[in-house]
Amino acid sequence: MKRYQNINILLIEDEEYDVRRVINTLNLFEETLKVRDVVSNGNEALDLLQSDTNKYDIVIMDYQIAGSLKGEDLIKRIKLIEPLIQVVVITKHTINITDFDFANKLLEAGAFWYCTKYPGDIEEYIYQPTDFLISIFNAYEKRLLQSSSNESNKKLKQNISDILDRKRIIGVSEFVNKLFNKIDKLAASDVSVLITGASGTGKELVANNIHYRSERKFENFIPINCGGIPHDLIESELFGYEKGAFTGAASGKAGLFELANNGTIFLDEIAELPLSAQVKLLRVLQEGEIEKIGRTKKTKVNVRVIAATNKNLEEAVKNGNFREDLYYRLNVVPLMILPLKSRKEDIKVLIEHFLEFFSVDMGIETPKISDDAIQFLVNYEWPGNVRELKNMMQRLLFNLEGKITLEDVQANIGSRIRSAELEHSGILFDDDKMIPLREMEKLVRKKYFEFVRERSESDAEAAAKLGLAPSNFYRMSKEIGLK
Numbered sequence: 001m002k003r004y005q006n007i008n009i010l011l012i013e014d015e016e017y018d019v020r021r022v023i024n025t026l027n028l029f030e031e032t033l034k035v036r037d038v039v040s041n042g043n044e045a046l047d048l049l050q051s052d053t054n055k056y057d058i059v060i061m062d063y064q065i066a067g068s069l070k071g072e073d074l075i076k077r078i079k080l081i082e083p084l085i086q087v088v089v090i091t092k093h094t095i096n097i098t099d100f101d102f103a104n105k106l107l108e109a110g111a112f113w114y115c116t117k118y119p120g121d122i123e124e125y126i127y128q129p130t131d132f133l134i135s136i137f138n139a140y141e142k143r144l145l146q147s148s149s150n151e152s153n154k155k156l157k158q159n160i161s162d163i164l165d166r167k168r169i170i171g172v173s174e175f176v177n178k179l180f181n182k183i184d185k186l187a188a189s190d191v192s193v194l195i196t197g198a199s200g201t202g203k204e205l206v207a208n209n210i211h212y213r214s215e216r217k218f219e220n221f222i223p224i225n226c227g228g229i230p231h232d233l234i235e236s237e238l239f240g241y242e243k244g245a246f247t248g249a250a251s252g253k254a255g256l257f258e259l260a261n262n263g264t265i266f267l268d269e270i271a272e273l274p275l276s277a278q279v280k281l282l283r284v285l286q287e288g289e290i291e292k293i294g295r296t297k298k299t300k301v302n303v304r305v306i307a308a309t310n311k312n313l314e315e316a317v318k319n320g321n322f323r324e325d326l327y328y329r330l331n332v333v334p335l336m337i338l339p340l341k342s343r344k345e346d347i348k349v350l351i352e353h354f355l356e357f358f359s360v361d362m363g364i365e366t367p368k369i370s371d372d373a374i375q376f377l378v379n380y381e382w383p384g385n386v387r388e389l390k391n392m393m394q395r396l397l398f399n400l401e402g403k404i405t406l407e408d409v410q411a412n413i414g415s416r417i418r419s420a421e422l423e424h425s426g427i428l429f430d431d432d433k434m435i436p437l438r439e440m441e442k443l444v445r446k447k448y449f450e451f452v453r454e455r456s457e458s459d460a461e462a463a464a465k466l467g468l469a470p471s472n473f474y475r476m477s478k479e480i481g482l483k
């Protein structure tokens with residue numbers, strides 16, 4: 001028999017004779033099973049439970065006791081006070097021994113188990129002792145399991161609220177307020193969503209919010225940059241392959257759709273998906289099944305799809321670059337994110353938010369920013385939208401000397417951040433802080449990638465400007481910490 005710590009029991013029984021029989025039966029394991037209290041009616045029991053909800057692990061209760069509070073009502077009240085307490089019911093042997101409805105009602109009320117007492121002429125035990133004791137231990141085991149699952153649920157919930165805190169959408173404009181409502185509605189459903197909007201407006205952020213507020217929140221959210229995977233690898237990345245499916249497939253690989261099973265897949269830059277993969281994607285959306293390369297049997301998956309693009313997909317459909325049927329499948333609910341310049345009320349709160357966010361991160365006091373600087377930023381066009389604003393606030397803090405002035409802001413805006421700024425920022429030409437070439441290259445690369453990306457509609461466009469294959473651009477962005 002497994003060793004337990006004390007198992008604390010409250011006994012509700014109004015007949016002396018049965019109290020003795022129960023205690024006698026439990027005494028076979030008296031070093032573990034501790035009857036802490038014995039009461040003869042329901043109200044007394046509830047008083048005791050309420051005074052210390054942790055005092056008892058298990059309640060053993062007679063079904064027929066004196067007083068008005070008994071039976072199913074009493075079980076429910078006990079479970080209301082402390083759901084973790086396990087209730088074992090004993091009833092007179094004369095009633096209900098083949099009445100499944102009766103048994104069922106007890107279980108529905110929240111009882112763990114019930115048994116009929118031995119006839120009155122059996123003085124020693126209340127019930128077949130080994131059965132009775134095993135049930136008590138099982139009840140205790142259930143309590144432990146429930147308690148640890150409550151603990152891990154609490155932790156999961158905490159993780160989710162931490163994630164949501166980090167992924168908070170900041171804004172006070174009417175547009176953002178409406179967006180909150182839409183996100184709530186979308187989170188409550190399972191429909192496919194197509195998010196459109198210019199680069200840096202927050203499409204991925206919105207997708208995250210939909211997922212982490214939905215029923216799927218404890219499952220994976222898998223973002224995929226469709227423009228970042230080389231065309232010939234897209235299918236194997238999305239759908240996976242079996243061992244031996246092609247030369248070199250020494251072992252099988254799970255596709256991203258499998259990893260996202262029961263969760264959400266975020267197909268970013270969907271317009272970049274090649275036509276061959278579009279066909280396959282359509283099939284997954286229609287049939288909920290994926291075809292792994294090298295496997296004839298299909299695999300069922302349950303994945304919510306959120307897609308995003310900063311391209312005009314309708315145009316792509318007209319030009320024959322995007323399948324119309326797929327477009328309609330993805331675009332069940334369209335969600336358009338406005339560029340920052342069309343919701344200027346958000347600019348000030350975003351500035352304040354990011355200044356505080358990065359200051360805390362850098363362990364410095366949040367600086368003040370002058371009114372004319374804010375005014376200047378509110379009037380600015382923000383071609384790179386919130387991403388540009390976020391990066392700019394980070395840069396400003398980096399070069400900070402006291403309050404942020406209009407001049408600081410002007411020097412940091414748009415195309416004015418050039419190598420001169422790098423020099424003056426002291427990163428590269430600091431007498432006291434010379435760094436290895438490799439690090440210097442990484443810094444410059446990061447700045448330049450940011451610079452180009454802020455001025456591009458998509459990763460693919462930025463890659464083209466840099467003369468890189470999209471997949472290389474994506475990999476390098478990851479390496480320097482931009483993804």
Ligand SMILES: Nc1ncnc2c1ncn2[C@@H]1O[C@H](COP(=O)(O)OP(=O)(O)OP(=O)(O)O)[C@@H](O)[C@H]1O
Nearest residue numbers: 168169170198199200201202203204205310386387
């Ligand atoms: N309303 C907002 N509140 C707080 N942060 C935001 C907001 N909008 C965007 N951001 C931040 O700006 C950055 C860019 O957002 P995101 O990556 O979601 O944009 P995107 O629309 O997906 O851009 P792209 O088309 O270039 O992929 C992220 O760091 C994101 O957290």
Ligand SMILES: [Mg+2]
Nearest residue numbers: 203204268308
């Ligand atoms: Mg994005």
